[in-house]
Amino acid sequence: MTTFQVPQRMDFAAVAPKVFKAVLALDAAARQGVDPVLLELVQIRASQLNRCAYCIDYHTTDARKAGEREERIHQLSAWEESSLFTERERAALALTEAVTLLPQGVSDAVYEEAARHFDEQELAQLIALIFTVNTWNRMNVTTRKTPGTV
Numbered sequence: 001m002t003t004f005q006v007p008q009r010m011d012f013a014a015v016a017p018k019v020f021k022a023v024l025a026l027d028a029a030a031r032q033g034v035d036p037v038l039l040e041l042v043q044i045r046a047s048q049l050n051r052c053a054y055c056i057d058y059h060t061t062d063a064r065k066a067g068e069r070e071e072r073i074h075q076l077s078a079w080e081e082s083s084l085f086t087e088r089e090r091a092a093l094a095l096t097e098a099v100t101l102l103p104q105g106v107s108d109a110v111y112e113e114a115a116r117h118f119d120e121q122e123l124a125q126l127i128a129l130i131f132t133v134n135t136w137n138r139m140n141v142t143t144r145k146t147p148g149t150v
Helices: 017-031 036-049 053-065 070-081 087-100 108-117 120-143
Strands: none
Touching (some): 017 120, 036 070, 053 070, 070 087, 087 120, 108 120
């Protein structure tokens, strides 16, 4: 089987190291206090929506390390039709989709459902996690960073 390697446009970390380090610091801050499995589900889902192959690969690997089951990873793109996700996870995934697809807005219903499952501090961390993974996705998609690139 022959694989196609998409040529990377730029090594963003090498070209803009201060920005890259700032995003790393933001990422570390956004992860604070977020359940490791939920963290990876959110990051995978945003990465699926943004079509970021690098981040999908990265976060599915991390999800497995955090103990996530294969069937849940496989059904994540259809989480609304799956019975494998808790109400709390569903609220986080709905918020992830709303924030990621921002031109459509974050409805009061989506926000209120998330607020029902997460206290204010947890909700702030979840929102930070979502906009941080979107930053990584946009950086990697723009520069064509794919699995197998450094």
